[in-house]
Amino acid sequence: MTEFMFALAIGILFGIGVFQLLRRDLIKAAIGFAILFSAINLFFVAAGAFEGEAPPYLSNVLAGRATSDPLVQALILTAIVVSFGSFSLVLGIVNIISKRYDTVDSNDVTNLKH
Amino acid sequence: MTGNALLLGALATPLIGAILALLAARSNHRQRLIGVATGAIAWLFSAGLLAQVHEYGVQTYALGGWQPPYGIVLVADAFGALFAFMVTTIMVAGLLYTYHCNDKCMTYPAFLPLFLLMEVGLVGAMLTGDLFTLFVSMELMVLASVSLTAISDDQFGLEAALKYILISSMGTLFLLLGIAAMYATFGTLNMADIAQTLQSGERPFLAPAAALMLLCAFLLKSAVFPFHFWQPDFHTTAPTPLSAMLSSIVVKVGVYGIFRLVTLLFVGEEADSLERLLSVLGVIGIVFGSLGALRTYNAKRMLAYSTFAQIGFILVGIGWGGTVALVGALVYAFNHAFIKSALLMLMGVVASYTKIKTADFAYVHGLGKRLPPLLGWLVLLGGLSLAGVPPLNGFISKLALIRGGVDNGDWVNLIIVVAAGILTLMYMIRAWQQIFQQAPLPSTAETKPTGDSIIAPFLLITICLLLGTVFAEPLLQLAGETVRQMLDPQIYIAGVGLGNGG
Numbered sequence: 001m002t003e004f005m006f007a008l009a010i011g012i013l014f015g016i017g018v019f020q021l022l023r024r025d026l027i028k029a030a031i032g033f034a035i036l037f038s039a040i041n042l043f044f045v046a047a048g049a050f051e052g053e054a055p056p057y058l059s060n061v062l063a064g065r066a067t068s069d070p071l072v073q074a075l076i077l078t079a080i081v082v083s084f085g086s087f088s089l090v091l092g093i094v095n096i097i098s099k100r101y102d103t104v105d106s107n108d109v110t111n112l113k114h
Numbered sequence: 115m116t117g118n119a120l121l122l123g124a125l126a127t128p129l130i131g132a133i134l135a136l137l138a139a140r141s142n143h144r145q146r147l148i149g150v151a152t153g154a155i156a157w158l159f160s161a162g163l164l165a166q167v168h169e170y171g172v173q174t175y176a177l178g179g180w181q182p183p184y185g186i187v188l189v190a191d192a193f194g195a196l197f198a199f200m201v202t203t204i205m206v207a208g209l210l211y212t213y214h215c216n217d218k219c220m221t222y223p224a225f226l227p228l229f230l231l232m233e234v235g236l237v238g239a240m241l242t243g244d245l246f247t248l249f250v251s252m253e254l255m256v257l258a259s260v261s262l263t264a265i266s267d268d269q270f271g272l273e274a275a276l277k278y279i280l281i282s283s284m285g286t287l288f289l290l291l292g293i294a295a296m297y298a299t300f301g302t303l304n305m306a307d308i309a310q311t312l313q314s315g316e317r318p319f320l321a322p323a324a325a326l327m328l329l330c331a332f333l334l335k336s337a338v339f340p341f342h343f344w345q346p347d348f349h350t351t352a353p354t355p356l357s358a359m360l361s362s363i364v365v366k367v368g369v370y371g372i373f374r375l376v377t378l379l380f381v382g383e384e385a386d387s388l389e390r391l392l393s394v395l396g397v398i399g400i401v402f403g404s405l406g407a408l409r410t411y412n413a414k415r416m417l418a419y420s421t422f423a424q425i426g427f428i429l430v431g432i433g434w435g436g437t438v439a440l441v442g443a444l445v446y447a448f449n450h451a452f453i454k455s456a457l458l459m460l461m462g463v464v465a466s467y468t469k470i471k472t473a474d475f476a477y478v479h480g481l482g483k484r485l486p487p488l489l490g491w492l493v494l495l496g497g498l499s500l501a502g503v504p505p506l507n508g509f510i511s512k513l514a515l516i517r518g519g520v521d522n523g524d525w526v527n528l529i530i531v532v533a534a535g536i537l538t539l540m541y542m543i544r545a546w547q548q549i550f551q552q553a554p555l556p557s558t559a560e561t562k563p564t565g566d567s568i569i570a571p572f573l574l575i576t577i578c579l580l581l582g583t584v585f586a587e588p589l590l591q592l593a594g595e596t597v598r599q600m601l602d603p604q605i606y607i608a609g610v611g612l613g614n615g616g
Binding site: 029033036040044072090093096111 | 269276277
């Protein structure tokens with residue numbers, strides 16, 4: 001049941017993320033991007049979360065309990081940092097665009113179209 | 115035993131250089147000096163690495179002493195070392211260009227550190243043996259190049275940066291999704307370990323999906339057909355030293371990933387279907403890239419479209435498969451980096467003489483009469499090299515690629531490849547004539563007295579000449595040896611220390 005709910009949550013987050021990313025409003029697109037990244041981070045956690053329920057402490061391993069996979073948790077720590085970095089860069093660029101173009105509507109940011 | 119420290123040196127030198135450049139933020143001149151010195155040291159490391167790989171076989175470095183497949187391991191096999199060598203060589207030229215560049219964005223204290231961080235990302239992507247580290251390196255490279263384009267002198271740089279980061283982040287997300295799928299099915303992210311599992315004939319449920327997601331991410335990074343639309347804008351608006359790097363070595367990261375995908379990870383039946391897909395996409399890229407380059411209004415934009423076409427040539431070579439065609443694709447990828455970065459720098463030098471720093475043909479028409487005469491000859495040489503005219507290295511790469519096509523007997527694609535070479539000649543000669551042969555228009559009469567230095571592009575064109583004549587034979591031998599090792603994944607797997615059953 002937990003696994004199913006987890007998969008459902010990832011799916012819903014992914015859907016919201018893609019929908020928001022395709023919006024005309026650049027700020028909404030940036031936030032959609034952050035949601036999408038959390039969906040994928042959750043997917044990464046799910047890849048190793050259900051092998052065992054116990055936290056991956058050495059004492060639990062020595063006691064022979066089935067622990068969850070610690071490696072994915074280490075990996076998504078990096079992924080979260082990377083996603084936060086790109087998210088803040090997107091927001092920074094949107095901020096400058098809103099000042100330079102006086103709008104955050106992507107239909108109006110079209111100076112490149114010659 | 116953690117392994118060969120040269121690997122760590124090639125990766126850590128630009129990182130340390132970036133930190134030093136950040137510390138020297140008060141003096142722009144000192145920053146530029148640090149940049150050039152860092153590039154030269156990183157080049158020495160990677161050259162040493164290339165020599166050692168060919169002397170002693172695959173070199174590894176286990177980060178933190180954690181042995182593969184559990185720890186993160188840096189691996190230099192013949193292919194990775196060759197590409198890392200190419201990247202650091204071009205980066206030396208790029209940093210030399212920044213030393214004499216008059217762009218306003220060059221005076222920002224963040225420029226040099228970001229430029230060096232991009233080198234960390236590039237070298238890291240080529241030398242890592244771990245898919246997750248590949249993701250981190252590619253993201254580092256993307257973030258650095260986006261920030262640099264956003265602060266470009268070109269007023270459209272910001273918009274191109276936004277366009278690219280949204281598209282590229284989407285690609286990165288799918289790369290991460292593919293990596294997560296890989297981990298869920300294989301329980302490891304070490305490329306050698308995955309290759310070993312796949313070689314045993316095991317086909318886990320998610321593996322084909324993961325392969326496709328990785329392929330899409332790599333295609334996006336090298337701007338291949340369905341994912342190409344950001345590329346001309348982004349490469350045109352970037353500051354000159356950066357656009358020379360973007361169009362030559364940053365797109366090669368995607369090519370590197372595709373090479374790895376079809377020669378190490380998914381050899382066998384998946385590779386066949388991937389290769390068929392790649393040659394179709396490559397042909398589309400060749401045709402539309404060449405035609406797009408013919409009708410552009412801006413010399414830099416023309417070269418960006420030309421990159422779109424040239425990556426198509428490489429993909430067609432990979433798509434043909436087989437030793438001869440892969441040698442062709444590899445030589446093509448190697449030579450293209452030198453030609454394209456030289457040409458973009460030359461166009462940047464031309465643009466630096468105009469009032470508003472643009473390479474738009476309306477502004478640079480006939481400008482050549484007021485520029486140093488050497489510049490015109492260098493542009494002509496670079497254009498001929500791009501089109502594949504004999505004494506230059508473009509000829510060697512075209513020859514190697516066409517040999518691969520003949521070897522495969524794929525005459526339709528071969529005819530397209532040869533015909534596109536003529537298109538290349540057309541647009542390069544047209545650009546050269548417009549800039550250097552015609553009388554200036556009244557609107558283009560005004561020039562600045564000084565522009566950027568031509569030392570860096572001059573060196574690159576010299577390398578092109580040398581690669582086309584003296585070093586042509588050694589380069590082909592090197593590529594042949596590299597492909598021989600690439601086509602036997604066991605060499606890579608054993609080199610990482612995961613031999614039979616281990």
